[in-house]
Amino acid sequence: MKERIVRLKKLTYIPQNEIAWLIEQAELSVKQQEIIEENKRQQEVTVHQFRQAQKDIQHLSGESSRYKQALEKIITNLNFAITVAQNELEGDAE
Template identity: 85%
Template structure:
């Protein structure tokens, strides 16, 4: 495309106004294509980051559930140990 633009710039039998307009349109088209390609690239990056984030959220949610269950077991065991100690204290006091 850029080669064509340069070739058009060198032509002398096309009126200057027309050639200037053609060049402007061609350059605009190239810029628009570059912008579209960059937007597509950014969109792909965003989609990839979104999917990674979703996976991380799923992972952390599962980890959080496992930690919560482990803490519930620890609390249950501690409550049981406290109850046993309380019973022993009550038995020793009698």
């Protein structure tokens, strides 16, 4: 392709078939640029989605931690209530 371009630059008259080739190459270049721009746009969307997913994971991890702590408190309180109830039952049995 480079060789053909160099040869065309040297010509004072460009034949019709060479003009058609130049037009075709220009159209291909435009299509390639459009594809590159679409890929960049998709990459930006993907990066945004990834960052949002990271934030969501951090948020859910925090929620999970809070639920775990609350559940541990409930279990501790239930164990205490069970112990108290057992002591009362043992006291009533005597």
